[in-house]
Amino acid sequence: MLEKNIQAHFNSNLAKATVHQLPFQYLFYENVFPLYFYNNLIDSLPKFPVYDPYAKGRPGGNEFPDRFIINLDENMKNIGDVWKIARNVIRNRSTQLTLLNKFKETVSLRINKGAILEPDSILIRDRTNYALNPHTDHPRRVVIMIIYLPKSDKNKHLGTSLYVPKNPSLTCNGLWHHPRSEFTRVFTAPYTPNSAIAFAKTNNSFHGVEAVPEGEERNLIHFFAKAPND
Numbered sequence: 001m002l003e004k005n006i007q008a009h010f011n012s013n014l015a016k017a018t019v020h021q022l023p024f025q026y027l028f029y030e031n032v033f034p035l036y037f038y039n040n041l042i043d044s045l046p047k048f049p050v051y052d053p054y055a056k057g058r059p060g061g062n063e064f065p066d067r068f069i070i071n072l073d074e075n076m077k078n079i080g081d082v083w084k085i086a087r088n089v090i091r092n093r094s095t096q097l098t099l100l101n102k103f104k105e106t107v108s109l110r111i112n113k114g115a116i117l118e119p120d121s122i123l124i125r126d127r128t129n130y131a132l133n134p135h136t137d138h139p140r141r142v143v144i145m146i147i148y149l150p151k152s153d154k155n156k157h158l159g160t161s162l163y164v165p166k167n168p169s170l171t172c173n174g175l176w177h178h179p180r181s182e183f184t185r186v187f188t189a190p191y192t193p194n195s196a197i198a199f200a201k202t203n204n205s206f207h208g209v210e211a212v213p214e215g216e217e218r219n220l221i222h223f224f225a226k227a228p229n230d
Contacts, residue, residue: 008087009034011098014198023164023206025103026199028189032147033086038194041086042151045219046070046079051125066130066212072121083123086221090147091119093164096225099143103200110142110227117142117225126218131211133177134163137201140226141174145198148191148217158218159189160197163206171203178206185210191218 008034017029033041051068058069070076072087089095096117100107111117137144146160163183172178183206189197200203212218 003085003088006034006037006085007092007094010089011094014095014102015194017102018200019102023162023186024037024199024202025106025206026162026197026205027102028195028197030192030195032194032196035194036083037082037085042149042193044080044082044165045149046077046083046123047123050077050079051123062097064132066127068125068127070123072123079216087121090121090145090221090223092129095223096143099145099198099225102198103143105201106200107142113154115227117227120224120226122222124218124220124222126209126212126220128212128214128216130209130218132209133180134165134183134206134208135177136172136174136203136205137207137224138226139174140199140223141201142227142228143198143200143225145196146189147196147221147223148189148193149221150191150193153190153192155218156190156192157188157210158191158212160207160215161188161210162187163208165206172206173203174201177208180208182183 013029013031017027019025019027051070054064054067054069055062070079097121148159164186165183
């Protein structure tokens, strides 16, 4: 299980993914990790007690009592070598550069070429009733990648949804979540094994999550490349 081979696979398939232009620039693709490595990740998903409530260390987390996380940073809990490899691959500078290049026209409006951004990555488990209203993401986030970790494709409806505001002039800096009634859902990325959705944060990158039905859960990785604090 050579990390450099996993990194090469990860970057190659991300680089080849098609960027869609509407309702804003995004990509969805499959075969994110080599299959053997993905299967190892699924077999090594931490038991629920290892996760922290989202409210622990995340601003505004009290709004989401059904979301639980493990921060994939240098000080993360000891959850196995396979997750350390996944963390290293996701947070590698080459991953950041590949993502930025996919959305370079949008990203160039916010940051200078070659800018060093701060990586932020978390392993997430969403449980019954978790939902996320349309929003554009925190202003510091430049690119966002969400990697799905289901065991099968039986719950495709649990993916991230993209929305268009009914008021075409509506934009948002990312500090607010908006009522669903003010939006039309136009796409839901299928929550399928070893797949991912990614996009650049803009003032119209409205996305969210429909409510997780009773008895179902979502396992996923969030990766953000964030602009430095002023």
